[in-house]
Amino acid sequence: RKEVEQDPGPFNVPEGATVAFNCTYSNSASQSFFWYRQDCRKEPKLLMSVYSSGNEDGRFTAQLNRASQYISLLIRDSKLSDSATYLCVVTRRNFNKFYFGSGTKLNVKP
Amino acid sequence: GAVVSQHPSWVICKSGTSVKIECRSLDFQATTMFWYRQFPKQSLMLMATSNEGSKATYEQGVEKDKFLINHASLTLSTLTVTSAHPEDSSFYICSAIQGPGQPQHFGDGTRLSIL
Numbered sequence: 504r505k506e507v508e509q510d511p512g513p514f515n516v517p518e519g520a521t522v523a524f525n526c527t528y529s530n531s532a533s534q535s536f537f538w539y540r541q542d543c544r545k546e547p548k549l550l551m552s553v554y555s556s557g558n559e560d561g562r563f564t565a566q567l568n569r570a571s572q573y574i575s576l577l578i579r580d581s582k583l584s585d586s587a588t589y590l591c592v593v594t595r596r597n598f599n600k601f602y603f604g605s606g607t608k609l610n611v612k613p
Numbered sequence: 614g615a616v617v618s619q620h621p622s623w624v625i626c627k628s629g630t631s632v633k634i635e636c637r638s639l640d641f642q643a644t645t646m647f648w649y650r651q652f653p654k655q656s657l658m659l660m661a662t663s664n665e666g667s668k669a670t671y672e673q674g675v676e677k678d679k680f681l682i683n684h685a686s687l688t689l690s691t692l693t694v695t696s697a698h699p700e701d702s703s704f705y706i707c708s709a710i711q712g713p714g715q716p717q718h719f720g721d722g723t724r725l726s727i728l
Contacts, residue, residue: 537716546619546706546719547657590657594714599645601717605656 504529507593509604516611520581524607526591527573533602536567536574539590541606547590550576581611616640617709619720627728628699634692634723636707642687643709647717648680650703657706663690697727 509526516522528536536553551558553565553574564577574593578585591604616639624632636646645664649657661682663669669682681693690709694701704724708717 535714535716544704544724546722547717549716549718552716592717599662599713601647601659603657603659 506530506602507591507604509589509591509607511605511607513608513610516581516609518581518583518611518613520611521577521579522581522609523575523577524589524591524609525573525575526593526604526607527571528591528593528602529572530593530595531569531572532595533572533593535594536565537592538563538565538574538576539592540587541590542587550589578609581609583611583613585609586611614640615711615718617643617707617718617720619707619723621723622721623724623726625726625728626697629696630727632694632697632725634694634705634707634725636690636692636709636720638688638709638718641709641711643690644687644712646684646690646707646709648682648690648692649706649708651706651722652703660692694725697725699727701725702727 538550539547540550541547553567557566562579566575588606588608590606593602618637620635648660651657660675661669661671663684665684665687671677684690706722708719
C-alpha cells in the first residue's frame with residue numbers, strides 16, 4: 504500500500520466552482536502535512552501547511568482528520584490560475600522523510 | 614523568505630559528459646537537502662537525502678557512483694550526473710528544509726537533455 508494516495512483526477516470545474524481534494528495516508532505515525540501545487544514543467548510550490556485544527560488561507564482551506572488518516576484541500580471560487588497539479592505531502596516523526604502523493608490534476612475552465 | 618536557487622535551469626550536452634547541478638538556500642541554513650527527478654507526467658521521485666558534512670543517503674535503485682552528491686555547507690548541495698546518457702535526461706529538482714517538521718522549499722529545477 505502506498506504511503507500517500509490521491510485521486511489523480513483530472514477534476515474539470517468551471518470558474519467560480521468550489522472543489523475539494525482528499526489525500527489519505529497509511530502510517531498513523533505521520534506528523535506533518537502539506538499541500539503543494541505544481542504547474543506543468545515547473546517545480547512544486549508550497550501552498551499551505553496543514554494543522555490539526557485546520558487552517559484557511561484566502562480561498563484555500565486545509566483540514567486534517569487523524570482518526571481517518573486523511574487531509575483535504577478545499578478551493579472556493581476557483582480561478583483559471585488555480586489549474587495545476589496538487590500534491591499532498593506527509594512526513595513521519597523523524598521528519599527527514601517526505602512522502603509525496605502522485606498529485607491531483609485540476610483544470611478550471613472558463 | 615525560504616528561497617532555494619538551482620542552477621543551471623537548462624542543460625543540453627553530449628552523451629558521456631558529466632553535468633553538475635547546484636542547489637543553494639539563499640536566505641536560510643538548510644539542515645537537509647533533497648534531490649528528485651521527475652519524468653513527464655510522472656510523480657517526483659526522490660533520489661537522495663543530503664545532510665551537510667555527511668554522506669548522502671540514496672534511495673533504492675539510485676546509483677551513488679552515477680549521481681554524486683556533495684553537501685559542503687549548510688547552504689549548498691551539488692548533484693553531479695557522471696557520464697550522462699540519454700536515459701538520464703529528466704527534470705532534476707532539489708529542495709531544502711530549515712529544520713525538522715518544516716516544509717520543503719524547492720529550487721526551480723534543472724531540465725537536463727542528453728543528446
